[in-house]
Amino acid sequence: MRTFNIEPLHVPSMEACRLRIDNLTKPIYSLATLETIAERFAGILANPKPNHLRHGVLIVAADHLVDGPQNNQHGSESYAAIKRFNEGRTATQGAAFKLNADVHVVNVGLEQDTSDLEHIDQQVIRKGSHFFGVEPVISQDELERALELGFTYADKLHADGLQVVAIGNIGERVFLDSLVTTATITGCAYDDILVHTECGPTVEQRAAHIHSFVDRFNIAVDDWSALSESNRRDAVLHLLHIAGGLDIAFLTGFILGATSHRMAVVFDNAVTGAAVLAAVTIEPLVKDYVFPSAAYEEPIHKEQCRFLGVKPCLYYNLQIDEALGSTMGLSIIDASMHMLNDMKTFIEAEVSVAEDGAGKGRQKNKE
Amino acid sequence: MSLLQETCGAITGRNQEIEQHIIDSWNAASSVEQYGRLVNVVAQYGSATNQETLTIPKPCMIIASADHGVADMGVSAYPKETTVGMTQNYLIPKGAGANSLANYCGAQMEVIDMGIDADMSWVPGLRSHKLGMGTKNFVEEPAMTREQAIEGIETGIRLVKEKIDEGFNVFLVGEMGISNTTASALMTAKFAGLTAEEATGRGTNISDERLKLKQRIVHDVLEKYKDIPKDDAIGILSSVGGFEFACIVGVILGAAANNGLVIIDGFNTSACALVAKTLVPEVMDYVMASHLSAEKAAKSSLVNLGLEAYVDLGLCLGEASGSSVQMGMLDLAVHMYLAITGGKA
Helix, strand or coil, X not given: CCXXXXXXXXXXXXXXXXXXXXXXXXCXXXXXXXXXXXXXXXXXXXXXCCCCCCEEEEEEEECCCCCCCCCCCCCHHHHHHHHHHHHCCCHHHHHHHHHCCEXXXXXXXXXXXXXXXXXXXXXXXXXXXXXXXXXCCCCHHHHHHHHHHHHHHHHHHHHCCCCEEEEEEECCXXXXXXXXXXXXXXCCCHHHHCXXXXXXXXXXXXXXXXXXXXXXXXXXXXXXXXXXXXXHHHHXXXXXXXXXXXXXXXXXXXXXXXXXXXXXXXXCCHHHHHHHHHXXXXXXXXXXXXXXXXXXXXXXXXXXXXXXXXXXXXXXCCCCCCCHHHHHHHHHHHHHHHHHHHCCEHHHHCCCCCCCHHHCCCCCCCC | CCHHHHHHHHCCCCCHHHHHHHHHHHHHHCCHHXXXXXXXXXXXXXXXXXXXXXXXXXXXXXXXXXXXXXXXXXXCCCCCCHHHHHHHHHHCCCCCHHHHHHHHHCCEEEEEEEECCCCCCCCCXXXXXXXXXXXXXXXXXXXXXXXXXXXXXXXXXXXXXXHHHCCCCEEEEEEECCCHHHHHHHHHHHHHCCCHHHHCCCCCCCCHHHHHHHHHHHHHHHHHCCCCCCCCHHHHHHHHCCHHXXXXXXXXXXXXXXXXXXXXXXXXXXXXXXXXXXXXXXXXXXXXXXXXXXXXXXXXXHHHHCCCXXXXXXXXXXXXXXXXXXXXXXXXXXXXXXXXXXCCC
């Protein structure tokens, strides 16, 4: 994996931004998450009053477990999904159009051939990743190529002038690799993030079944915080090699590359969340650059948010991937920028400040 | 027949055929289960506004301002003149949260003085229908008469009808009035059967000391008006409500009667929706939730309306801030529907 450097958020810009926010004509802290988003963007962009953010959407496509026993679709669902993107007929593209955000779709590992789809970036590393019951999901070489491709896309979108990117995925059978990646990083039990079903094996049985395949690869880490930086990085890369997949590896590289360019990243579901976990484990400073968006009922996503200490803000019972949730998250960031730039301070608007509570003393009247 | 009676009589359920058509069209293009509540949001919008061919929403933000007699008892973190200051802020510097979020979602703003305790004739663009120079202090006497409450409601009905005739079809409702969360705590407590402690939150982020005072006031006023039953919507509004709340009740009823969709905001506008719902339950077909306000009893309020929030940003401002964010999401959702089904934005 290439070397990279991620800077901490620029504290003086954040402090100046927060002081202005606290003096805007509203009760102090009353716009809550919109305020903290603005403050963090001030730190990300080293600008106390960022505005007119240039944003885009990046979707990576890869199928998982292509040689596993549950591959009945053989890429047909993924192909149908990516074909809709090629035709411009997706919800994500509808939302992105409204937000004036370009949508980039890159095939790194779908099982079916997509070379006939002219609006899709063709960067196939392998036609689907393995089932780890057979062998590691991707080879070391494929891992390196996927990571480097992610970095390359970060360079490209940075060169295009983007400052915030919503990430997403398309692919079949994505949850198992997301589950193992997530559980290995957060330390939770597989049972805790498997979905209970009415019939069939219990979660305990299913968890034991997963362990029977994956434990031989020695991916477990007792205490991530006890590892050195290089050992932590190596452990994450080993995890992605065994149980990550082309999309999670690509997105991990992308997130590391994007944040090294001071670009913010909006994630949504289990796959993008798994990549965020991987990136944050390699470099904890990444956490300051990533934003949640939509809430998903499925337990892998909930565990990811719990571990990261983040709270999604959009409750639409979404199940779809395709960066729909994260694209909606771009709009929330937009709202935050309007708050920061369109509101006036108490002095500017000639309005009386708080006489009580947390605003008293912090909000300034005209002399 | 009064305008209020006529409006209430005109409210019927939203168009179920259009609603089903939207769901079926979406499902034919791409299975609706994946999109969750986005489908409901679009379907409600289309059916409430009675559109057989869906168009991009045309939103109007209506902010009603008024003063409250209880403000003299020091229940807010801000002085009473802040109502004047913020109302002129909406129209002169245009630097309030409402302005910024109206810009965000592309909503036109209308601001109406329903009873600010000051001469506001110097503020350009401010509509005026003062019901009084602030309500009476409900600790001592009812906030307003029943006639004033009805007049306030009818003002809201006329306002929203005027905007519907101009082509607006989605209404984001907000309010401004120092100490008005004391009134909405009382209204919510009456409709939802809450105690003073359950219903009373920090409003403008008041200190612990002021919160205790506010809760005591709410407790005492609930006791004073305990004989007003929860199905007497006008009785509750007139005894413990606000002039701006009356207007918003009217906006909600008027929109429902004229195929407009209302996106309510937080705690205060939820209290207004409780009044509207008590008058005409069918009105809820035309009311969309937005965010979960951080105000203490906000969730109870939504539950009593039969609604669930879509957005949770911890907001506690009012001024249609939460409804603006939901308007942004509705706009995206309509664009999604059009993209999926091959319609044009």
